[in-house]
Amino acid sequence: MPLYAAGWLVAMITGPRLSPRRRILLVGALLTLAGAAALLQNGPAYLGHAGVFSFALAAAAWLFPALWAVLLGLGLGAAQALVLWAAPGPLSWGLVGDLFPAVVIPVAVTLLIRLVVQLGQAREEIAALAAAAERDRLARDLHDVLGHSLTTITVKTGLARRVLESGGDPERALAELRDVERLSRQAHSEVRLTVSGRRRPSLAAELAGARAALRAAGISPILPPSAAHVPAELAEPFAYVLREGVTNVIRHSGATRCEVLVGDDWLEVRDNGPGQKAAGPGNGLSGLAERLRAVGGQVEAGPLPAGGFRLRASRA
Structure with missing residues (x-):
């Protein structure tokens, strides 16, 4: 019995990390240990008593696909009913009736626990995917916003520098620098709106901005x-x-x-x-x-x- 309990703990803790083949072998070993414990305790007739294989069924529900666990539970329940029917003496229908909850409860409860664990994992995955999607959106939007704004600022700053270096009209250079200041403030505002997800570009505004940027270049x-x-x-x-x-x-x-x-x-x-x-x-x-x-x-x-x-x- 201690070996059966130890095997069940191993199955519940380390079983999910094992390959499918090793999971099958582990559940088979638990069923064998449960049967051996029943035989040593009260002989073959005890194999038909409720609860003998409950822990092994719980391990199967934890490690196997749900359908496999249900089919295994039904098969074990039917086999235990046959054992009770074949046992000498009158058939105890009370013992037969106890088989149903003894099979259903461990499988159902374990499957419910597994579902709760999987829902928690799915929630974490959804949160991670949402965070990744938001990072991608920010990267894409900031690239689109800052790429154009910084390019225009660079072009206009270079134009103002060339005008001043060539001794040209200072008023034109000042006009370009004022435009650079306006663009910098606009870029700052656009970045803030982009981060908050509230930026909605205007095609008409982009046409006007494109005309100014191209002329400056x-x-x-x-x-x-x-x-x-x-x-x-x-x-x-x-x-x-x-x-x-x-x-x-x-x-x-x-x-x-x-x-x-x-x-x-x-x-x-x-x-x-x-x-x-x-x-x-x-x-x-x-x-x-x-x-x-x-x-x-x-x-x-x-x-x-x-x-x-x-x-x-x-x-x-």
């Missing part, structure tokens, strides 16, 4: 006068596409012209520069693809046959 902007015809559910992802596309034109393309085309369900950013190559799976493009997938769209990026580069977002 010495790139001729060709932009539509309005994007009011774009459906509301596409305006936000298209605003991110426009921001990322214009940022990449300024930073990487070496272009002299940038053209933005907007349809009802598509947007393109084109340039005539030699700098950008075939797009790889960078953070910016991956973030845009994720945003477009949420509205049933897709992103395409690559060089144009006649030269230059194109970034296109569309919804079929």
Whole structure:
């Protein structure tokens, strides 16, 4: 009996870490120990008494799939009933009736405990996945927000420096620096809204910002006068596409012209520069693809046959 109890403790503590084959062997050993203990205590007839295999059944419910544990319990209960029927003397229906709770209770209680443990683990996994998703959202949004803002600030600061170094109009340099100050405050506000999840970019505002940033970089902007015809559910992802596309034109393309085309369900950013190559799976493009997938769209990026580069977002 002490060996049976020790085996049950081992099964409950270390059994979940074992391979399926070893779990089967461990439960089989417990059933054997339970049967041996019953035989040594009162002989073969005692094998039919309720509770003989309760601990082994509890271990089976802990280590096996639920269906296996239920089938094992039913099989053991039927076998014990046969033992009672075959035993000499009159059949005690009270003992037969005791078999049902002796089989059901350990299996049901253990399965319930296992379910509670699994629910706790699932709750922890959900919390971890939610935290990872929030980190990904912050990384994606901060990349989109700060990438464009810092690029524009760098371009305007460089323009002001060049104006001052060349002895040009100080008022123009001051105007650029005032714009840099405004952009810095705006970026600070956008970061705060992004962290809180309340930032909603405007396609019209991004068009205005793109025009100013391209001009400051010495790139001729060709932009539509309005994007009011774009459906509301596409305006936000298209605003991110426009921001990322214009940022990449300024930073990487070496272009002299940038053209933005907007349809009802598509947007393109084109340039005539030699700098950008075939797009790889960078953070910016991956973030845009994720945003477009949420509205049933897709992103395409690559060089144009006649030269230059194109970034296109569309919804079929």
